[in-house]
Amino acid sequence: IFPLCRMLAALVFALCSECRGVLISPSSPSIPDVDECRTLPGACRGDMRCVNQNGGYLCIPRSLYNQPYRPETPALPEVTYSDPSEGFPDAFRPPPPGPVEPSYPIVRSTAPCILGYTLAEDGTCSDIxxxxxxxxxxxxxxLCINTAGGYTCSCTEGYWLVGGQCQDIDECRYGYCQQLCANVPxxxxxxxxPGFILNPxxxxxxxxxxxxDEPCSHGCFNTxxxxxxxxxxxxxxxxxxxxxIDLDxxxxxxxxxxxxxxxxxxxxxxxxxxxxxVFDDGRSCEDVNECDTGNNTCTTAQVCFNFQGGYTCLNxxxxxxxxxxxxxNQCMCSAEIPACRDKPFTILYRHMDLSSGRSVPADIFQMQATTRYPGAFYIFQIKSGNDGREFYMRQTSNVSATLVLSRPIxxxxEVVLDLEMVTVNNVINFRGSSIIRLTIFVSEHPF
Structure with a gap:
């Protein structure tokens, strides 16, 4: 069985030629330590210092490294092995006891606080x-902001960190305000x-x-x-x-x-x-017919004649x-009377009204023969009253004619015209005339 044990030990040493922190050699009587603090670049970072240990290493704060440490645990005995070439003994013999001086500080079980903490009176670690x-x-x-075990450097509200410096943020540039914005440090x-108020x-x-607030005297429309x-x-x-203000x-x-x-x-x-x-439209004027309303001064023997803007009483x-x-309304002079031979046979009285300044030309009155004789023809003319030549006769047929207003009056x-109709009959050698005595009442107004 002992030769078999030697073979197994040799195989173990061959498979585990190098372990973390310990170099194992089958020909070595002991297991030498590897110094990771030298062989591993950057084993500890920041404010930590690398301390080599047998079979490993520790990273401890530099401020704690120089503190004295007293080992309170017994040192580990050095383990030795017999030379495989000499064969394995029947049993492993433990090395003789004795203190071994360590090459690193031993941390006590009540270890000091980590970086950023300090030991309080009650033995606990409190944040610095x-x-x-x-x-x-x-x-x-x-701005310094304390954190658990450390701190951070930040900027106050309204500033941001640019190149290690806190610079003012121009909030107006980024549309913080809906309308008007004024940047301050x-x-x-x-x-x-104007016309708006700031919301909460x-x-x-x-x-x-x-x-x-009723700023308008009449109506107001908000925009x-x-x-x-x-x-x-x-x-x-x-x-x-x-x-x-009132509109004129x-x-x-x-x-x-x-x-x-x-x-x-x-x-x-x-x-x-x-x-x-005033008419129903509120603007135009209508004549008041005083003869129909009875609002006149005519006697019972007189005849009331209405015209535009007034009336007259005809005797x-x-x-x-x-x-x-x-x-x-008609007078006649008989031809049998010698005094009537050179006078018109009849005089017919007519009345009409006319608006002042009436537009021209305007047909205002018509004459027509009521009795027709065979072989006779008729001549119509203004015999008297047309001193201003405001009128003329226009014959419309062989038995009728129209009075035309040619100039505004x-x-x-009050204008009185004698309109004559002359009857001529060459067969019986007859010539006679009749008169229409037309009285025109021109109103004061053009309506």
């Missing part, structure tokens, strides 16, 4: 506030345009309803960021944009009313001259000799 102790390495422009200030979030703006005033009908907005509608046009326009607050009214009333017809009355005026 480097910021309060002013043991940090933060830039003067930076470490912060910013938002404001709003201090960033966005809300429209102000100016109409709630986004402003307001508009409007006025009632018949008023216009003043230059201040809020008050309303009468000054717009002289044709607003047919006669005269009177301005009223917010409106206007049309008035008509005596003898007229009963009185025919001048040698004429005699044959009807209410301004009233009030």
């Amino acid at each position: 506030d480097e910021c309060t102790a002013n043991s940090h390495q933060c830039n003067p422009t930076q 470490g912060s910013y200030s938002c404001s709003c345009n 979030d201090s960033r966005t703006c809300q429209d102000v309803d100016e109409c709630e 986004y960021g402003s307001f508009m005033c409007n006025c009632d009908e018949g008023f216009e907005l003043a230059s201040d944009g809020t008050s309303c 509608e009468c000054g717009f046009s002289e044709f607003l009313c047919q006669h005269r326009c009177v301005n009223t607050p917010g409106s206007f009214s049309c008035i008509c001259p005596p003898g007229y009333y 009963p017809l009185q025919c001048e000799l040698p004429y005699v009355e044959v009807s209410d 301004k009233g009030p005026k």
